[in-house]
Amino acid sequence: MVSMCFQRLTYQEGQMLSRRAPLSAVLTVLASVLLWPPSPAIGATTVTNPGFESNGATQTPASWSETGTVAASKTEAGGRSGSFRLTHWAASAYSVETQQTLTGLTAGSYTLSAWVRSGGGQAAAYVALRNCGGAQAQANIPLSSNTWVQVSVTANVTSSSCTVSIFSNASANQWINVDDVSVTGGGGGGQRLQIMGGDVSSVKKNEDFGGTYFTSTGTRGDPLAILKTAGMNYARLKVWVNPADGYNNKARVLTMATRIKAQGMKLLIDFHYSDSWADPGKQVKPAAWANLSLAQLNTAVYNHTFDVLNSLKNQGTTADMVQIGNEINPGMLLPTGSTSNWANLAQLLTSGSNAAKAVSASTLVMLHLAEGGDNATFRWWFDNATSRGVPFDVIGASYYCYWHGPLSGLQANLNDMAARYGKPVVVAETAYGFTLTQKDSEPNIFNSSHVSTCGYPATPQGQADAFRAVVNAVKAVPNGRGMGVFYWEPGWTAVTGSGWDPTNPSSGNGWENQALFDYNSRALQGMSVFGQ
Numbered sequence: 001m002v003s004m005c006f007q008r009l010t011y012q013e014g015q016m017l018s019r020r021a022p023l024s025a026v027l028t029v030l031a032s033v034l035l036w037p038p039s040p041a042i043g044a045t046t047v048t049n050p051g052f053e054s055n056g057a058t059q060t061p062a063s064w065s066e067t068g069t070v071a072a073s074k075t076e077a078g079g080r081s082g083s084f085r086l087t088h089w090a091a092s093a094y095s096v097e098t099q100q101t102l103t104g105l106t107a108g109s110y111t112l113s114a115w116v117r118s119g120g121g122q123a124a125a126y127v128a129l130r131n132c133g134g135a136q137a138q139a140n141i142p143l144s145s146n147t148w149v150q151v152s153v154t155a156n157v158t159s160s161s162c163t164v165s166i167f168s169n170a171s172a173n174q175w176i177n178v179d180d181v182s183v184t185g186g187g188g189g190g191q192r193l194q195i196m197g198g199d200v201s202s203v204k205k206n207e208d209f210g211g212t213y214f215t216s217t218g219t220r221g222d223p224l225a226i227l228k229t230a231g232m233n234y235a236r237l238k239v240w241v242n243p244a245d246g247y248n249n250k251a252r253v254l255t256m257a258t259r260i261k262a263q264g265m266k267l268l269i270d271f272h273y274s275d276s277w278a279d280p281g282k283q284v285k286p287a288a289w290a291n292l293s294l295a296q297l298n299t300a301v302y303n304h305t306f307d308v309l310n311s312l313k314n315q316g317t318t319a320d321m322v323q324i325g326n327e328i329n330p331g332m333l334l335p336t337g338s339t340s341n342w343a344n345l346a347q348l349l350t351s352g353s354n355a356a357k358a359v360s361a362s363t364l365v366m367l368h369l370a371e372g373g374d375n376a377t378f379r380w381w382f383d384n385a386t387s388r389g390v391p392f393d394v395i396g397a398s399y400y401c402y403w404h405g406p407l408s409g410l411q412a413n414l415n416d417m418a419a420r421y422g423k424p425v426v427v428a429e430t431a432y433g434f435t436l437t438q439k440d441s442e443p444n445i446f447n448s449s450h451v452s453t454c455g456y457p458a459t460p461q462g463q464a465d466a467f468r469a470v471v472n473a474v475k476a477v478p479n480g481r482g483m484g485v486f487y488w489e490p491g492w493t494a495v496t497g498s499g500w501d502p503t504n505p506s507s508g509n510g511w512e513n514q515a516l517f518d519y520n521s522r523a524l525q526g527m528s529v530f531g532q
Helices: 003-007 203-208 223-230 250-262 294-314 339-359 375-387 407-421 448-454 460-475 525-531
Strands: 065-068 073-077 084-088 094-102 108-118 124-130 137-140 149-157 162-170 176-185 195-199 234-239 266-271 321-324 364-369 394-398 425-429 482-487
Touching: 073 094, 084 094, 084 162, 108 124, 108 162, 108 407, 108 460, 124 149, 124 176, 137 149, 137 460, 149 448, 149 460, 162 176, 176 460, 195 266, 195 525, 203 223, 203 250, 223 525, 234 250, 234 482, 250 266, 250 294, 266 294, 294 321, 294 339, 321 339, 339 364, 339 375, 364 375, 364 425, 375 394, 375 407, 394 407, 407 425, 407 460, 425 460, 460 482, 460 525
Parallel strands: 195 234, 195 482, 234 266, 266 321, 321 364, 364 394, 394 425, 425 482
Antiparallel strands: 065 094, 073 084, 084 176, 094 162, 108 149, 108 176, 124 137, 124 162
16 A cells, blocks of 8 residues: 555645636527537447547537537537537526447446536536446536546446436536546456455454454355455455564464465465555565665565465465565665665565465466556566566556546556566556545545545445446456456454554554445445456
């Protein structure tokens, strides 16, 4: 988990964009515009004219149709990425829909994404997928003023067509802008990923301090069994070297591994090579290793990795995959293993990888970075690793939409990583909030600013849609190289004593509103994404 979580840093908004251009010129021709017939929606499996560029500033954008107060829907100059955008606005109250129907679709899960901004105050303003064979799925357009934000919504398409809808019902002079619309999925969208996993590192501590777990209908049960029934097939456990509270050490990992394997799930071991959280903001050596030389650190990494994995193997719970370091964008075991000295870092990574393979040649080795939408960093980092012969099998990426950019950036990066290095890719961490309220005194990491950034509401349905969108992005990686997704800490609910700081028993949990269990410890609907 990135350091921003525990320093509770807020998301910084991007560059402010110019306001909607005046519409006085358009108003002079509204009377004639009202007589125009709507353009027919074009039958296609992808959105046509997604950026509203095809016929410039006009009443009806090419390939889209309009219903309702059609004069309120038009394209104008001032797009997010191109020259034009869609605008809904009128000098009097209006209700209008701009729509396009996709045809020839295969059954599966489809995600609609669009960049939007709004002056706010509408009775309703949303993008939606409708007439897809099931209930309409929609995402509200939030108040954002001059800042473009991305909203997304996912629908299960069971017919051969589906309509993309942009709708607003507003009073006079209220407005929305929309640009860069896309629909992804299908074409195997219903195919299950090899890995549908979750990080359950905090479950044991929660239980020891009195935490309980229930199904959605209120039946108490083992959280691992509840997650497995929902479709989770892979569990992730972090390992700290000598944590102050004794949790996430080798002994606790062995205990949890036994439970995980008893559920028939596979096991990913996440080596932090620290006594506490390791992430891009901090890669602190274990206290016992603080004064070791490079040669001694290589030995310590090898021995620690071998010891934990061999102990797992000896109890019949061999790890199926391991991470050599956690979110190691700046390197690990700093300063010795910093990316400013790649020769050192390559040695340390190789030591860990070799130890894993010495225990079990079939155990896959992952190298894991944060900032899943930052392709430039991923290319630079993995070019350095591969040029120095670091052995690994899987590329891992953390992706939180409120920190790491739009889903399109993640998609592009995963596609490029898979093609450039010929390796499978995994989203090793993702999560989203189901509420903005708090359960304990620790301020929540996920807050209202993150909702406007990502575009999904902080509701159980919004959480499910955000999770599903990441799953769909991994499914869409070409040549079957999208291996899977891990939800970060679905079982870390707010339990007194089970806080984030291993050195402070009174610390709270800033993550409880992103768990997949609600504040009554009941399974949320987002858990069902594991089964899709």
